[in-house]
Amino acid sequence: MTTEELGQRRPRGPYAKSAERRETIVAAASQVFASHGYRGGSFQDVANVVGMSQTSLLHYFPTKRDLLLAVLEYRDTKLVNESGVPLDEGIVCEVLAQSEYNVGVPGLIELYTVLASESISPDHPGHAYFVARFGNLRAGYAEGFRALASEGRLRPGVDPDVAAASLVALWDGLQLQWLMAPGEVDVPAALRAYFDQVLTPTP
Amino acid sequence: MTTEELGQRRPRGPYAKSAERRETIVAAASQVFASHGYRGGSFQDVANVVGMSQTSLLHYFPTKRDLLLAVLEYRDTKLVNESGVPLDEGIVCEVLAQSEYNVGVPGLIELYTVLASESISPDHPGHAYFVARFGNLRAGYAEGFRALASEGRLRPGVDPDVAAASLVALWDGLQLQWLMAPGEVDVPAALRAYFDQVLTPTP
DNA sequence: ACCAAAATCGAGTGCTCACTCGACTTTCGC
DNA sequence: GCGAAAGTCGAGTGAGCACTCGATTTTGGT
Numbered sequence: 229m230t231t232e233e234l235g236q237r238r239p240r241g242p243y244a245k246s247a248e249r250r251e252t253i254v255a256a257a258s259q260v261f262a263s264h265g266y267r268g269g270s271f272q273d274v275a276n277v278v279g280m281s282q283t284s285l286l287h288y289f290p291t292k293r294d295l296l297l298a299v300l301e302y303r304d305t306k307l308v309n310e311s312g313v314p315l316d317e318g319i320v321c322e323v324l325a326q327s328e329y330n331v332g333v334p335g336l337i338e339l340y341t342v343l344a345s346e347s348i349s350p351d352h353p354g355h356a357y358f359v360a361r362f363g364n365l366r367a368g369y370a371e372g373f374r375a376l377a378s379e380g381r382l383r384p385g386v387d388p389d390v391a392a393a394s395l396v397a398l399w400d401g402l403q404l405q406w407l408m409a410p411g412e413v414d415v416p417a418a419l420r421a422y423f424d425q426v427l428t429p430t431p
Numbered sequence: 432m433t434t435e436e437l438g439q440r441r442p443r444g445p446y447a448k449s450a451e452r453r454e455t456i457v458a459a460a461s462q463v464f465a466s467h468g469y470r471g472g473s474f475q476d477v478a479n480v481v482g483m484s485q486t487s488l489l490h491y492f493p494t495k496r497d498l499l500l501a502v503l504e505y506r507d508t509k510l511v512n513e514s515g516v517p518l519d520e521g522i523v524c525e526v527l528a529q530s531e532y533n534v535g536v537p538g539l540i541e542l543y544t545v546l547a548s549e550s551i552s553p554d555h556p557g558h559a560y561f562v563a564r565f566g567n568l569r570a571g572y573a574e575g576f577r578a579l580a581s582e583g584r585l586r587p588g589v590d591p592d593v594a595a596a597s598l599v600a601l602w603d604g605l606q607l608q609w610l611m612a613p614g615e616v617d618v619p620a621a622l623r624a625y626f627d628q629v630l631t632p633t634p
Numbered sequence: 635a636c637c638a639a640a641a642t643c644g645a646g647t648g649c650t651c652a653c654t655c656g657a658c659t660t661t662c663g664c
Numbered sequence: 665g666c667g668a669a670a671g672t673c674g675a676g677t678g679a680g681c682a683c684t685c686g687a688t689t690t691t692g693g694t
Contacts, residue, residue: 239639240638240639240691240693241639242641243639243641244691244692245691246640263552264552265468265470265549265552267467267468267470270680271683272680272682280642281642281643283642283644283645283683284641286683286684287640290683291682292681292683341548342548345545345548345549345607346468346471348541349466349467349468359611362611363612385627386628387624390621393608393615394601394621394625397601397603397604397607397608398597398600398601398604399604400600400607401603401604401607402600404548404551404603405569405596405599405600408565412566413596417593418593418597421593421594421597422597424588425586425629426628442669443662443668446661446662446669448661473650473652474651474652474653475652484673484674485652485653485673486653486672486673486674486675487672487673489653490671490672491671495652495653
């Protein structure tokens, strides 16, 4: 189907390097929002990091809100693609591997922690994203715990839903303490200890 | 000792109602910082809440930083004084009672959660406060767990220091999820479940 | 090679920010 | 009830904010 068949409209697509540029900008914005938060970070800050004019950024992301949403999406795809964490091996392996990977990318953890708390405010542009994310995490881990329960690996009296919310909470809280004082908290070790308390030992 | 004995300096103290005014301002600032964070909240916002001019606030708190530090101090004394949580009855009672009280003061919890994450940045005026606070909390709860261990109430294999950091983390993380979706998370119940997993049942 | 769309940017725009200044009013020790 | 300090505030100040506009350069399909 040619453009002529579609009528006289022929909008051109972006240039070859545009996608790359976009990613550069989003990566810089991730740094800025991690350091100063969404409210505290500015287009000018991001422009200084990427070495472009503030106006050019606005060509790619018309509003600050658009930039934030791109950053959140970027974080998801980046962490999933680059961590190489095996799925379908149970939540224990998944969570421990991911938490160990996270130690190497403190910037992304800081980004997540800072934006999550900022997003408590209902009018924050990231609010819906984080409400959905926490809901999905709880649902996913609850299913993981239920799978373990069906193998008899869940200790008696442990509720999969409570354990799921607690796992998410524990993980987030540990990362917060780790960001505040990296030498004092060992996130993967504490998560491992939690699993030891909730699950029966593998024979 | 009279002022004459001290020389010709005679600085007058504040008016009778000044302390009250200060507290009104700090309470308003707590609301504002809870809703919009430190960076997102302004003197003008606070002035609108208390019904004073922005300039008058600056008479009591010369910089925004001063106002924040007053807010943090206020939160501590207010929560300790008004919650009426019994100390010296072990960390279990203390934590559960405090967490149940917190459900009734969501504003103060939001303030704490928002400011803690904002304070990850080392140049944030609340940074030192929260680093110290997390350290003190971990140390205090670790001592609490050790006291339980000496009574044989800690399950074998549980490290008091890891349990202390985990308790703080779990609590903070649960409050974050509760603020995002109040209907979906029960903070005191999840904390009770954690104690059940870590401690042996009372006979 | 053409040329329209895409990309870049300098120069604004109106707004809000933390904070200052100078003048006025209120308090309260004497 | 005098007077000086404490309190109050309107009117700035300079900086930074997200975002706009108009003009110029770069690209790439034809």
